[in-house]
Amino acid sequence: MRQLLTTALLSLSLLSYAQDNRTTTELVMSMSQRSLVMPGYLTELKALIARQAYDFWKDGNVDPYVSHLNVYQALYEANKYLGYDSARNMTFNQVGVHSNAVTSVVYSADPYSYYSSSTDGKILKWDILNPTSIPETVYESKKIIQSIEMSNDGKVLMAIFYKEGLALIPTSKNSQEDIQVLEDPTPVQTATFLPGERKYLTVTKSGDLILKGFDAKSEQVGKTALKINELKVDEKDGTIYAGSDEGVLEAWEKPYEVKESPIDDIMENWRQQSYFGYKLGSFSINCLDISPDGNTLAIGRDRGDIVLWDIPNKNLIRIISGHQSTVTDIQFSPDGGLLLTTSRDGTARIWDLTDSRKLPIILDDHDDWVLTGSFDPTGTHVITGGGDEYVRRWPVDPAYLAFRICTLINRNLTKEEWNEFVGIDIPYAVTCPK
Structure with a gap:
């Protein structure tokens, strides 16, 4: 009986880990995509969402084979708009x-x-x-x-x-x-x-x-x-x-x-x-x-x-x-x-x-x-x-790219922005600590 209980608890633990992994992966991909499609004139918000997606990807239980490409592209596009030189029509890279x-x-x-x-x-x-x-x-x-x-x-x-x-x-x-x-x-x-x-x-x-x-x-x-x-x-x-x-x-x-x-x-x-x-x-x-x-x-x-x-x-x-x-x-x-x-x-x-x-x-x-x-x-x-x-x-x-965002932005996501783009069920965190 004890062995069956241990096996059942282990199975539940693995299932919970898999669910957490899937949930975080979906969140990272969703935030990366929302950053990518956000218009360039919302420069800081676009960059903060990309940076926060990166933080979840780096620190969370995320499937690396699915989301690393999305994370890189979102970070790049955010940096592109942050570093745009309108006088010479040149992006940062x-x-x-x-x-x-x-x-x-x-x-x-x-x-x-x-x-x-x-x-x-x-x-x-x-x-x-x-x-x-x-x-x-x-x-x-x-x-x-x-x-x-x-x-x-x-x-x-x-x-x-x-x-x-x-x-x-x-x-x-x-x-x-x-x-x-x-x-x-x-x-x-x-x-x-x-x-x-x-x-x-x-x-x-x-x-x-x-x-x-x-x-x-x-x-x-x-x-x-x-x-x-x-x-x-x-x-x-x-x-x-x-x-x-x-x-x-x-x-x-x-x-x-x-x-x-x-x-x-x-x-x-x-x-x-x-x-x-x-x-x-x-x-x-x-x-x-x-x-x-x-x-x-x-x-x-x-x-x-x-x-x-x-x-x-x-x-x-x-x-x-x-x-x-x-x-x-x-x-x-x-x-x-x-x-x-x-x-x-x-x-x-x-x-x-x-x-x-x-x-x-x-x-x-x-x-x-x-x-x-x-x-x-x-x-x-x-x-x-x-x-x-x-x-x-x-x-x-x-x-x-993630580091560069926080060197160029002097604010964080507001609570309202966090609730909209991250989720009300996820505890608020500072994206760019000073």
């Missing part, structure tokens, strides 16, 4: 603007500045600590800049031009004594730096993989019959990965062996020692990144999904779906736990790779295609840019 589409963003060696490139032919350097300052123009050309990349030591930027070769650009006056701007006019499909070396790798229009030093000496290390959109070199062993328009992932392993990629019988030959090609489908592979531990290759495709590839075992891990259009850029966070993707669907997304059940954070305030994105060196913020000509900077942790 709108940190830069070009005169044409932003094609690429990369951080410098420190977390306080970053570079952006545009189809306007300019590369600008932005100071995060002084977001209203005029950016430094570090390079200007009449050519269309397809993308930029930073060398490992942070001393050289590579600008890849659309159909017109590339340029190597020193990032500071001190480094100009070491290297001048170097123009390589040979048209390329794409290019990348070789990690830890003063060399870069290009794919020519004819499909030759050419390794070049800054002194312009060159060596052919591979050949492909495919159209290559992205190159990535593994820091561990020097393996070259290439994403193709035809949906084939290609790789050349050291020692490199120069021969035509075996497209006709690709599935039979992909485990060769020096070369392999794996057909992932008919969708174009647009972007690649290698995880910090070197074990996973992230692949962004035209289909709008992300393929995670097991590097040591050369096989598929899983496919992540979510974007509604082409994935344009992809990057692991510095600790490898998160993945940033950008897309022509107008959003960037931050995926938690440690828990596949968790919905991604959706960053959706660009008014056009999002073409590029990058984590900062600390992993606490990301920057994005796209066809609307703006560069935006987003915090990864919603705690920053």
